[in-house]
Amino acid sequence: MSEQVACDVADVAPGTAMLAELTLASGADVPVAIVRSSEGDFYAIDDLCTHGAVSLSEGEVEGCFVECWAHGSRFDVRTGEPDELPAITPVKTYPVRVDGERVLVDVDHPNS
Numbered sequence: 001m002s003e004q005v006a007c008d009v010a011d012v013a014p015g016t017a018m019l020a021e022l023t024l025a026s027g028a029d030v031p032v033a034i035v036r037s038s039e040g041d042f043y044a045i046d047d048l049c050t051h052g053a054v055s056l057s058e059g060e061v062e063g064c065f066v067e068c069w070a071h072g073s074r075f076d077v078r079t080g081e082p083d084e085l086p087a088i089t090p091v092k093t094y095p096v097r098v099d100g101e102r103v104l105v106d107v108d109h110p111n112s
């Protein structure tokens, strides 16, 4: 499996995020946070914070960062790197392509 539809463009307003349950080629489910930056660009990262079992799609989006609501780690959605403790491990990021009104994500070929 390669690209799959994660959501519609209209589903995610700039400065927000939503959870998409996608599927790897192996058949395993992978929860992905679809993040739309304040500038309106789309990004896809692993939904689970690397510090705890908390959904990053429920976090606050600021510019190109999403902040975990549990302990405040901020992840750069372009690279997956955290810039605030306590998280020290990056989340995976995935290629995203907007095709008309659809947001497509390739979970089988992570960027990082």
Ligand code: FES
Residues within 6 Å of the ligand: 049, 050, 051, 052, 053, 054, 068, 069, 070, 071, 072, 073, 085, 086, 087
């Ligand atoms: S669970 Fe996300 S920072 Fe602790």
